[in-house]
Amino acid sequence: MTSSPATPIRGPRSRLWRLVDLGMMYFSKSGAVVVNLLILPQLQRLMSPEEFGLVALFLTVQALLLVFDLGLSLIVGRDVAIAETASGRALRTWRTAELALSAAYIPFLLGALVLAALNLLPFNLGSTALAMLTFLLLTLQNIGYSALIARRDFAVAAGILVTGTMLRGILSFVALLVIAPRLEVFLAVQAGCSLLQYVVTRFRCGYVLERGISSRAIRPPGLPAVTALLWRARSLAVFGIAGALVLQGDKLIISAFSSPLAMAPFYLATTLCLVPISSLAGPVASYFQPAALRAIASRSEAEAVQQLRRMLCALTLVTILPTAILWLLRGPIIELWLVGSPNATLVAGYTAILLPGVCIGAFGFIPYIALLGRGDYGFQARMSGTTTVLTLAMTALMAYQGNIAAICWVYAVYHASSTILSWLRWYYLDRQDGYRIAGQIGTLATVIIACAAVVIGIAAVLF
Known part of the structure; x- marks a missing residue:
């Protein structure tokens, strides 16, 4: 740094x-x-x-x-x-x-x-x-x-x-x-x-x-x-290539094993499910990133905690509630979106699997910014490369078997595990340098996500 x-x-x-x-x-x-x-x-x-x-x-x-x-x-x-x-x-x-x-x-x-x-x-x-x-x-x-x-x-x-x-x-x-x-x-x-x-x-x-x-x-x-x-940029290039492949390679693999026609409902489902990351969490991350990067790069622990805590609160407000609404009401929302398309049922089924993992993935912006500010490019490249190879290998196997729903499970696990691994790496580096930023922000994030999961689960049972 x-x-x-x-x-x-x-x-x-x-x-x-x-x-x-x-x-x-x-x-x-x-x-x-x-x-x-x-x-x-x-x-x-x-x-x-x-x-x-x-x-x-x-x-x-x-x-x-x-x-x-x-x-x-x-x-x-x-x-x-x-x-x-x-x-x-x-x-x-x-x-x-x-x-x-x-x-x-x-x-x-x-x-x-x-x-x-x-x-x-x-x-x-x-x-x-x-x-x-x-x-x-x-x-x-x-x-x-x-x-x-x-x-x-x-x-x-x-x-x-x-x-x-x-x-x-x-x-x-x-x-x-x-x-x-x-x-x-x-x-x-x-x-x-x-x-x-x-x-x-x-x-x-x-x-x-x-x-x-x-x-x-x-x-x-x-x-x-x-x-x-x-x-x-060599490590970040690997990170970017791996991220691009894992987020878009699934559709290319499905097209290769079947056809672009079979890929369409999966494409629509992923487009809808990525709204919590791209359209809701993305702007929050972009807004807080410049100030957080400067605080982390200059070793200002108090300023970094303040910026990242604000970012976590903003991510909670803009991500969890919309995700809960979309997941609980996915059937009518997708029917309204696609206006009677024959793909609506498939899209709704894929969305039910993908969305929870994608929601957890939205919180991955926080450790991502922290590791970027610390200049820890090598780990991000290694982690991203490894998870990409595993995810795409499982995707190819499931696509060969024609099991698109299983591919949705693979990607839900990918989004959640990438966030958890990044946070663990950040926590490890903080412990080495005597910082407590990752521990403080990570504990708060865990409590928020766990409480949200319980509330959404109860709502799904009752309604």
Whole structure:
């Protein structure tokens, strides 16, 4: 950990402004919620089952590659959060990360085009090129978004993200309705909107990160800087790759053993179940992460406890109650969401299994931030790699047997066990250094989750 505290990026914020900032983080997720819950079912009705299966496959790979960024978004977020305002380190890290990721995509793009030309992909050559362009632009945009959030530029970052997400969803629906319900039309709109979103994000990052630094710090990064950054991010790259594979590989495995058509209800169930993490817990983690990282990196135990306790309380409020409502009323909620789709019953059954584990996984943001602040990248890589291999191996076995419900159990255990293992690692490191942060926050979290489980269990029996 860093031995000296970083210069604060912003001065103290009033309670009202802190609530506004947190509200903007939720606003940033509203676009994804609208697209997943409202527009996605419309696309399913417009397109043939085969075409929609390919759209689901595209969205799955897109989500996978947003995490598969060589650990660069995590490094950028950490460096920008703890860097001194005028040091230039934040700007250099962001620009170097963009260059490194763009270079890494060149062989990836060429390989995908060759496979498409040989008819080894379900997409044709043009669709593959559009898909790959979209993946690159959205991943670059995500790195810029991480930098803006770490600099606590919440309002602008949220506005760019929600506008871009909504544009991609709404314009795709309109294009399919007006032009043709074809995969190529969908991908063309996705690529165009992604380009616009990235350009706006990059302009804002340049404006925010260049303020107050000398012109010497604005020089373009060279190959040594790219190599050094990739070496620093190597463990986080493994962590990101493993996370991407485990969260999206299940759908690819199901598609490989059966078909995109069979994968659709599982995709819808996981989309719904990940709301507690992505749309409810995610904004809370993003809001508290910059201050918590600085407190942990500067060895400020009292400040770290304060920030993480606040984060735990916020996660409890925004995660447990919505999860309980969704789990108890999953049948009518899913029927309303899918409007009489024949997949509704399957989606409800998968949701009943997945949701409790995902809810526990939402609390994993706390030890994740603590380990990131301590620079404990190696453990996160080893743990993530091991759990990913085990989870995907079990998924392949269950998919081969055609038991999708068992895959839901595998993933429920994965989400819960990853959180518990991360917390145990944090507790071990704290004990070595004489800290009590993990013990205090962990005890409180355990009591909260246990009480919630008892209450929800009683409600399920009574109602």
